[in-house]
Amino acid sequence: MPRRRPFAPLVLAVAVAAVLPLGPAVAFAAPADSAVSPGTPCATAPAAVTGPTQVRAADGRPLPPNVAAFMRAYEAWGAAASVPGYMELFTPTGTLMDTGLPEPIGHEAIRAQMESLLKEVPNYTFDPLSVVASRDGKVAFVTARNTGKLARTGVCFDYITTHRLVLDGERVEQGRRFWDQTELFRPLAPELRNLFAGLTPTPPSVPRTTDRKQAWNTRDTAALIAGVDGPVRLTGPGLDAPLTGRAAARSYLDRLFSEVHSLRLEPGHTVRRGAVTYREWVGHAVVGPERREVTYGISERFTRERDGGTSWHLAFETLDLVATEKDIRDLRLLLFPRTTG
Structure with a gap:
């Protein structure tokens, strides 16, 4: 559990x-x-x-x-x-x-x-x-x-x-x-690590699947990126500016999966309207330096651009990926020194 x-x-x-x-x-x-x-x-x-x-x-x-x-x-x-x-x-x-x-x-x-x-x-x-x-x-x-x-x-x-x-x-x-x-x-x-600092483009590789659920759960970065149409513009946690291109996007996912050690996600709701598609993935993950199991969720937003490319936005949490439970408690005390319970 x-x-x-x-x-x-x-x-x-x-x-x-x-x-x-x-x-x-x-x-x-x-x-x-x-x-x-x-x-x-x-x-x-x-x-x-x-x-x-x-x-x-x-x-x-x-x-x-x-x-x-x-x-x-x-x-x-x-x-x-x-x-x-x-x-x-x-x-x-x-x-x-x-x-x-x-x-x-x-x-x-x-x-x-x-x-x-x-x-x-x-x-x-x-x-x-x-x-x-x-x-x-x-x-x-x-x-x-x-x-x-x-x-x-x-x-x-x-x-x-x-x-x-x-x-x-x-x-x-x-x-x-x-x-x-x-x-x-x-x-x-300031010592709290930005998981996505210092990214370098990752060479392309061959996707192992065309199924997006399997791609997330097997952490197949090549398959996840192959499922995005046209030129890719990626935004997400830890980024000060969008990443452009598939090699840059793959380096981002590779870094994410360096601290997400396993995923068991199921597709949630998907909404498509016009040029925008939202999709959610929910379940459990083993994450971080202590390899703790937590409930976990990822949302994807795909926006088709006029140039034929796709703006791809990811939303997920990274605090559990870069900090221990004790670190997290100590960080909260910096903001909220008086606690209840």
């Missing part, structure tokens, strides 16, 4: 594991291209990029009515976050899941986490940037910007998250988030 991590992240908005069986600490994440680095003076929270009348599907047509209604509620909550408003986004049986959690959490844990978040970050804002939804309105992938200032330390956060939402009407029945926490802690602990 996978070992429970010392804390568990929240899925729809930002990670908080303050009470209940989820662990004692609180955590946030910031991507490499974040506008505000942790520990820097706070910037003014950005205005919403998409408003209720501007949110559209990737193919330019209006979103399904239930998704449009949900996004209006999501945006309204994100601009003025509250616990009651957050709980209104879920069905009575709604759940959340994230990398490292042994199983999805329900209402009691969701409410407790959001209460903790807003206590620690009273000016927290959540700004949905884009949404891609299935034609029937049952599944949506949302990309969002998260900003705020930790009340007790003054540390600011600005980071991007990807959310897969299964909707029942206008509310969430199942949510899962994909994000990386490592970029948050590196400004506070």
Whole structure:
């Protein structure tokens, strides 16, 4: 059985594991291209990029009515976050899941986490940037910007998250988030390794399979890249700029698999609209210097470009890949010295 991590992240908005069986600490994440680095003076929270009348599907047509209604509620909550408003986004049986959690959490844990978040970050804002939804309105992938200032330390956060939402009407029945926490802690602990530093292009090789599930689970980098159409432009955790070309993309995956020692992933939801395709892979992995088994998830976003190439974005966590359990606990104490539980 996978070992429970010392804390568990929240899925729809930002990670908080303050009470209940989820662990004692609180955590946030910031991507490499974040506008505000942790520990820097706070910037003014950005205005919403998409408003209720501007949110559209990737193919330019209006979103399904239930998704449009949900996004209006999501945006309204994100601009003025509250616990009651957050709980209104879920069905009575709604759940959340994230990398490292042994199983999805329900209402009691969701409410407790959001209460903790807003206590620690009273000016927290959540700004949905884009949404891609299935034609029937049952599944949506949302990309969002998260900003705020930790009340007790003054540390600011600005980071991007990807959310897969299964909707029942206008509310969430199942949510899962994909994000990386490592970029948050590196400004506070410079010795924390960037797994993807110093990449050099990897020569091409022959794919062993054309099945993408098998390619992930056998860590076949050549097959994963062969499954991307045209010239490749890759973005993902640990990168300050996109990687261009298949050799560069393969070096990135080779480095990922140097610390992901085994994968047992199953395909989750896939949504295709216009030029954009989202796909999720969820399951378990053995990772990091201690070869710990954790629940794990990877999301892929493919965007067909006008030049015939593909922008390929990966979202996954690397903190467990580069740090021990003790390291992770110590890093959290740098931000949140007072813990609960």
